[in-house]
Amino acid sequence: MTTVEVSKPAPKPAPKQLQRRRSDRPLLASLALHATLxxxxxxxxxxxxxxxxSSFKPADRIQSSEITLVDDPTLENYRAVLFDTPFxxxxxxxxxxxxxxxxxxxxxxxxxxxxxxxxxFAGKRGLMWVFLxxxxxxxxxxxxxxxxxxxxxxxxxxKPSLVIAYLTVAVPFCAWMLRGYFDTIPxxxxxxxxxxxxxxxxxxxxxxxxxxxxxxxxxxFYTFLTAWGEVAYAIAFMQSRNKLTLxxxxxxxxxxxxxxxxxxxxxxxxxxxxxxxxFFFAQKHLVAGLTAGGTKG
Amino acid sequence: xxxxxxxxQASLVYPGTTAPAVASLDLTIEPGELLVLVGPSGxxxxxxxxxxAGLEDVTDGRVLIGDKDVTHLxxxxxxxxxxxxxxxxxxxxxxxxxMGFALKIAGTPKADIDARVREAAKILDLEPYLERKPKAxxxxxxxxxxxxxxxxxxxxxxxxxxPLSNLDAKLRVSTRTxxxxxxxxxxxxxxxxxxxxxxxxxxxxxxxxxxxxVLQQVGTPLGLYEKPVNAFVAGFIGSPAMNLGTFxxxxxxxxxxxxxxPLPRAMTGALKADTVQLGFRPEALxxxxxxxxxSFAVEAxxxxxxxxxxxxxxxxxxxELRADHIVARIAPRSVPEKGATVWFTxxxxxxxxxxxxxxxxxxxx
Numbered sequence: 001m002t003t004v005e006v007s008k009p010a011p012k013p014a015p016k017q018l019q020r021r022r023s024d025r026p027l028l029a030s031l032a033l034h035a036t037l038x039x040x041x042x043x044x045x046x047x048x049x050x051x052x053x054s055s056f057k058p059a060d061r062i063q064s065s066e067i068t069l070v071d072d073p074t075l076e077n078y079r080a081v082l083f084d085t086p087f088x089x090x091x092x093x094x095x096x097x098x099x100x101x102x103x104x105x106x107x108x109x110x111x112x113x114x115x116x117x118x119x120x121f122a123g124k125r126g127l128m129w130v131f132l133x134x135x136x137x138x139x140x141x142x143x144x145x146x147x148x149x150x151x152x153x154x155x156x157x158x159k160p161s162l163v164i165a166y167l168t169v170a171v172p173f174c175a176w177m178l179r180g181y182f183d184t185i186p187x188x189x190x191x192x193x194x195x196x197x198x199x200x201x202x203x204x205x206x207x208x209x210x211x212x213x214x215x216x217x218x219x220x221f222y223t224f225l226t227a228w229g230e231v232a233y234a235i236a237f238m239q240s241r242n243k244l245t246l247x248x249x250x251x252x253x254x255x256x257x258x259x260x261x262x263x264x265x266x267x268x269x270x271x272x273x274x275x276x277x278x279f280f281f282a283q284k285h286l287v288a289g290l291t292a293g294g295t296k297g
Numbered sequence: 298x299x300x301x302x303x304x305x306q307a308s309l310v311y312p313g314t315t316a317p318a319v320a321s322l323d324l325t326i327e328p329g330e331l332l333v334l335v336g337p338s339g340x341x342x343x344x345x346x347x348x349x350a351g352l353e354d355v356t357d358g359r360v361l362i363g364d365k366d367v368t369h370l371x372x373x374x375x376x377x378x379x380x381x382x383x384x385x386x387x388x389x390x391x392x393x394x395x396m397g398f399a400l401k402i403a404g405t406p407k408a409d410i411d412a413r414v415r416e417a418a419k420i421l422d423l424e425p426y427l428e429r430k431p432k433a434x435x436x437x438x439x440x441x442x443x444x445x446x447x448x449x450x451x452x453x454x455x456x457x458x459x460p461l462s463n464l465d466a467k468l469r470v471s472t473r474t475x476x477x478x479x480x481x482x483x484x485x486x487x488x489x490x491x492x493x494x495x496x497x498x499x500x501x502x503x504x505x506x507x508x509x510x511v512l513q514q515v516g517t518p519l520g521l522y523e524k525p526v527n528a529f530v531a532g533f534i535g536s537p538a539m540n541l542g543t544f545x546x547x548x549x550x551x552x553x554x555x556x557x558x559p560l561p562r563a564m565t566g567a568l569k570a571d572t573v574q575l576g577f578r579p580e581a582l583x584x585x586x587x588x589x590x591x592s593f594a595v596e597a598x599x600x601x602x603x604x605x606x607x608x609x610x611x612x613x614x615x616x617e618l619r620a621d622h623i624v625a626r627i628a629p630r631s632v633p634e635k636g637a638t639v640w641f642t643x644x645x646x647x648x649x650x651x652x653x654x655x656x657x658x659x660x661x662x
Binding site for chain 2: 186188189191192193194195196197198199202207210211294295
């Protein structure tokens with residue numbers, strides 16, 4: 001009898017807390033929560049919104065002390081940045097550099113991540129440590145030695161120098177991430193593929209990659225962004241004005257004297273577009289449960 | 298058509314361990330035979346299967362399929378199909394693509410693949426599901442797709458690694474029969490791994506019992522049941538398990554509780570100590586009256602009524618050496634009450650004896 005009495009009240013409170021509904025939350029807590037969320041949203045969106053609004057203002061009004069939301073909206077800034085500046089060339093440079101970084105980055109980090117996930121080889125642990133440790137160095141420290149390497153290779157002021165530099169940033173991180181993703185795909189699928197007649201690369205290509213689409217999509221987006229908005233390496237490596245990428249190029253609009261904010265704001269808004277396009281295509285693959293049903297679950 | 302499989306002193310030691318997962322396995326599987334590898338978890342049964350499939354590297358010895366030494370061949374060059382415990386279906390392919398994948402890789406013409414997939418689907422009742430993805434199938438259907446993927450290939454050997462352990466109890470029993478009859482029909486040499494001794498007894502042409510990577514005994518299911526070579530096999534095969542206990546021996550008689558049970562001369566002659574490990578199956582216990590020669594008393598603790606049978610679980614009265622329960626099969630419907638004292642004798646010739654040191658069977662006649 002006593003055991004029944006003792007065990008009865010104990011398990012009850014736990015599930016009740018877990019199942020707490022929205023309506024159970026006190027009004028004040030609800031208000032505070034939403035106010036906080038709202039505040040955070042405003043802080044996050046304000047700069048973007050301000051740039052967007054400013055890009056439609058006439059050049060002479062952007063810096064006016066009188067703060068207005070919309071004032072005489074015009075597309076003149078966009079026309080100027082597209083036709084009177086090297087912006088389109090920079091844009092193309094950035095697209096090429098980012099695209100190569102993305103494609104090479106995915107290829108390298110996917111194969112590397114698969115090897116780390118599935119195979120045992122000498123130096124595996126060491127390699128993973130190196131990948132982690134290299135993430136710890138800030139760009140400011142790496143920029144000089146990498147510049148020296150690029151100079152020795154004769155790559156300064158060329159696009160490959162940037163692609164290689166961005167890959168050194170993106171590949172270790174993405175290899176780690178994809179390794180984690182591959183680890184969630186049951187090893188029995190590899191074994192079934194091996195028995196069905198596939199070699200290691202065939203298994204990777206025809207069985208594992210199709211199932212790793214969400215991981216690959218994130219990798220694609222990350223590698224693209226690494227290259228797309230980057231400034232530090234771009235300024236250091238690229239010297240000719242018409243070879244600059246966007247991050248470096250935009251800075252040219254706002255020198256210390258006579259900054260041209262109207263060009264900067266319009267250019268900044270245009271920069272958002274390709275990143276948004278890449279994200280749009282990437283997020284379509286961010287679906288959960290691709291491996292569902294393959295193994296008993 | 299079908300081929301034999303032979304393990305020749307095959308061993309596997311996992312890197313970083315000293316004890317072999319499979320130690321010097323010597324085992325021949327006849328053409329067309331269904332051999333069941335059975336043992337508790339960690340006994341090396343799955344490892345032995347994976348050595349044959351080429352999924353583990355053999356450390357020592359050889360594995361042969363027919364006359365061909367496949368020890369160091371890649372899995373795809375062994376002409377083996379495997380059914381995995383978790384099925385390992387390709388989630389991004391339809392049932393038909395899953396089943397035809399190996400043929401597609403081998404470059405079989407599409408019409409042939411279609412025909413063979415349809416044929417297998419017909420055998421396995423999968424025709425309505427050929428275009429579905431695995432996630433839209435039930436557990437039993439997935440299991441059949443995994444079987445289908447194996448039989449479409451028409452391989453030399455089937456490897457099955459606990460293919461039924463993820464099914465519910467009822468489905469497991471019916472699928473077990475289907476697999477056994479399918480295997481006989483296809484006449485393909487099959488190695489079937491399970492930890493379930495009932496599956497082993499019901500499906501296998503022969504059963505191989507493993508423990509700690511060492512092969513204990515190979516034989517027909519009934520052979521293992523009636524003539525276990527050691528106490529481990531005796532306790533592992535049979536359900537409910539054989540009653541096993543260590544008893545004192547005096548004057549050629551074993552003291553089982555209050556009863557003095559005479560031992561055959563061959564048995565006492567082989568004894569090296571004054572104790573012996575005796576085994577008797579639940580059905581070998583016959584009801585007796587108090588004071589009958591060789592009878593002993595059991596205090597009933599639990600009685601399981603299964604309808605056709607009833608099993609009595611009880612404590613041996615007056616025994617100082619063993620504490621385990623005694624299981625006896627008794628007549629159903631008029632069973633003793635809990636706490637009642639019941640007298641049993643052991644049926645003549647049904648007594649197994651094992652050396653207390655080595656666990657090896659002692660001669661019984």
